[in-house]
Amino acid sequence: MGQIEWAMWANEQALAAGLILLTGGIVGVAGQFKDWQFAAYGIDGESLIDICLLEYPRGKRKNKGTSIDRMGQRYLTICVKAFGPLTRNYFVRAGLHAVLSIPGGFMLPTVLGCVCVAIASLIYLLAAIRGEQWEPIMPQVESKQRPGESMKEPPSNPPPRPPRRAPEETARGCCICQPHSHLCQLCLRAPPRGQCDQGFAQSNNCCRL
Amino acid sequence: MGNWVVNEGLSILVILVWLGINIFLFVYYYIVYLDERFYYTRVLVGDALSWARAPAACLNFNCMLILLPVCRNLLSFLRGSCQCCSRNITRQLDRNITFHKLVAYMIAFHTAIHIIAHLFNFERFMDAQLEQNETIAYVLSQIGNGDNRLYLNPIRTNETNPTFVAFTTIAGLSGVASTLALILIITSSMEVIRRSYFEVFWFTHHLFVIFFIGLVIHGVGEIVRGQTASSVLTNKPSNCAAQYKDWGKVPDCPIPQFTGNPPMTWKWVIGPMVLYVFERLVRFWRSKQKVVITKVVTHPSKTLELQMKKKGFKMEVGQYVNLQCPSVSQLEWHPFTLTSAPEEDHFSVHIRIVGDWTQQLFEACGGEKKEFQEAWKLPKMAVDGPFGTASEDVFRYEVVMLVGAGIGVTPFASVLKSVWYRYFNNDTGLIPKKIYFYWLCRETNAFEWFADLLQSLETQMLEKGNADFLSYRIYLTGWDEAQAAHFTVHHEEENDPITGLKQKTLYGRPNWENEFKTIAGNHPGARIGVFLCGPEVLAKSLSKQSINHSDADPRGVHFIFNKENF
Secondary structure (H helix, E strand, O other): OOOOOHHHHHHHHHHHHHHHHHHHHHHHHHOOOOOHHHHHHHHHHHHHHHHHHHHOOOOOOOOOOOOOOOOOOHHHHHHHHHOOHHHHEHHHHHHHHHHHHHHHHHOHHHHHHHHHHHHHHHHHHHHHHOOOEOOOOOOOOOOOOOOOOOOOOOOOOOOOOOOOOOOOOOOOOOOOOOOOOOOOOOOOOOOOOOOOOOOOOOOOOOOOO | OOOHHHHHHHHHHHHHHHHHHHHHHHHHHHHHOOOHHHHHHHHHHOOHHHHHHHHHHHHHHHHHHHOHHHOHHHHHHHHHHOOOOOHHHHHHHHHHHHHHHHHHHHHHHHHHHHHHHHHHHHHHHHHHHOOOOOOHHHHHHHOOOOOOOOOOOOOOOOOOOHHHHHHHOHHHHHHHHHHHHHHHHHHHOOHHHHHHOHHHHHHHHOOHHHHHHHHHHOOOOOOOEEEOHHHHHHOOHHHHHHHHHHOOOOOOOOOOOEEEOOOOHHHHHHHHHHHHHHHHHHHHHHHOOOEEEEEEEEEOOOEEEEEEEEOOOOOOOOOEEEEEOOOOOOOOOEEEEEOOOOOOOOEEEEEEOOOHHHHHHHHHOOOOOOOOOOHHHOOOOEEEEEEOOHHHHHHHOOEEEEEEEHHHHHHHHHHHHHHHHHHHOOOHHHOOOEEEEEEEEOOHHHHHHHHHHHHHHHHHHHHHOOOOOEEEEEEEOOOOHHHHHHHHHHOOOOOOOOOOOOOOEEEOOOOHHHHHHHHHHHOOOOEEEEEEEOOHHHHHHHHHHHHHHOOOOOOOOEEEEEEOOO
16 A cells, blocks of 8 residues: 555545535524534634635645646645645644534534544544645646648648658549548558548458458 | 437436436335324424435435445356346446446435434424423423333433434434445545555445444434324324323323334345345455466566466456455455456466556566576465456457457457457357457557467468458557657558558557448448447547447447446
């Protein structure tokens, strides 16, 4: 189990826990349960901070190549990054979640959320002990290059394509073949024979299908 | 116009039937709790009672279903014994994991409704117990104060709070435990976690044991109470509800008596639980059988081939096995497709070295060492399986398209080898009339072990004079400038510069539209099986193409798409 980054699971758990806490808080407020003001105020506010700001942007994976980010997390990544070591360090996150979970224990609707956040806090603690850190996934800058002026007619087959011959050596043949090349574009070997018939294969030497 | 009915029709029907049963159970049990028996209960908690019991019924149904799609051996057995069934029915068994996930989502959904409704129930029961004035709620809550059997309100004292009650009743405690297990299972089953850290997913998933134990004991406390049948006759709510202050004092309305519902969940889940326990026992027993490694071959591009023998091992083409190596890890089992043909005397797997376990297996099998290894130095292996998947069906179609991407070519290695053997034994009746094989690969190294197989097939077919029966294309999807230059220089030659085969390697990705169109044109009116083992993106693309190029006319050409699940 050497390659596991516990923070990835802690992140999923914390996000789910935040949602559960939020739902519990909403039920408590909507149903006007006892102590709703005390618990619901803390919970709805805290779970919103939890979900929206802190946990939504996924961190970058240290070991493997691709890090999948959540939809629209770019702006929140910038916000979370701005807090520097407070959000980068997982000990801080573990402690924060532990503290945030306490108000949930006072009211039945939010008890489940409280326990889930506490579990997320434990997993973050494990991640922190193993020395993991939160790295932001920064968007990559794509350079767009405009195609050159000589590209009048785009080719229809994927590259690499065989060397272009002189244009006077045109061939009849399969419709699949490029009319300006003397090679069949499917097998790239022999010239096609006979008339093309809407994508049908021709002789034995060409487009062996 | 495509024909999606042929490809997707039965699956959609199964889903609709499942949804229909869910909706029926929900509505039916909602109405059951609107009955007179529960009139007084509803006085205390209102609609929340029905809203809690209806999803409970759906939960019973779905928890019964969730264990069935993961009984691998059972499904394999059904698949194998269903030779007479149409291919369509056995194809549904391939989508077992998708169904398992759907049922899991439904369980999560119903759990949410159930919990929210019970939150209201608890709160309202508490409110009723805290009543000071002589309201009907107060009177109802006081019933059964002396004798604990006939009470209505499960909260028996007003010196407590709902949270405390939740954690001191069997129902509350088991509910919290089950829900926690469910949440942990779901968060560790997210695709990101599952694909990257399989062990976390697998070990956390075993919390389902706690989930099911909690589920079964959840109803033991019998805290959902309704009037007893005899009490309804003597104290009819429609008559006596208004006279609650005089219950027991007038002869028409004695004090009502209440009892709880006995637990029902065990009746739903006992069958699948027994089946699953059986499944695990079968896996365990199979894993204890002796397996001997007869040959270890290291291939380039970090691929390890293991040839093994096990007494009584029988396989079909394209099946997979689960391997365990106790010296590497006692608890981990990993699936690998069999790359040998059933006609051979051994069975083999090709393992790509990507993670901890495969790396350690490579070292344990002496992959690092150059010299010959003694047989007794090789590690002991345990094998569970073989299990059937989509590729088993290859021989049931007259024309097949096999598409393998990268390491996904392995089940087709088994198919092609089997084809070679059957051709050799002149069993031409048992193989498809025409095979189109596509191998999409990123780098050239991965060709080596497979190129030999293709070469011998090619020679074999040329000898028999039936060169057109197998048509294969190899596509290099990752090429660079140097390779492009090399290709440009050598493209006139007879044999491919990379593989040495007569069939040239092609570059980039295939134009599927053209391929499907051509094949449809070549075989009008045929049922063509399309088999894919590769990434999801390609599966979507091929599935769409299969649907689009299938004729709406039942006599026309049909492409049936089958996907291997890894």
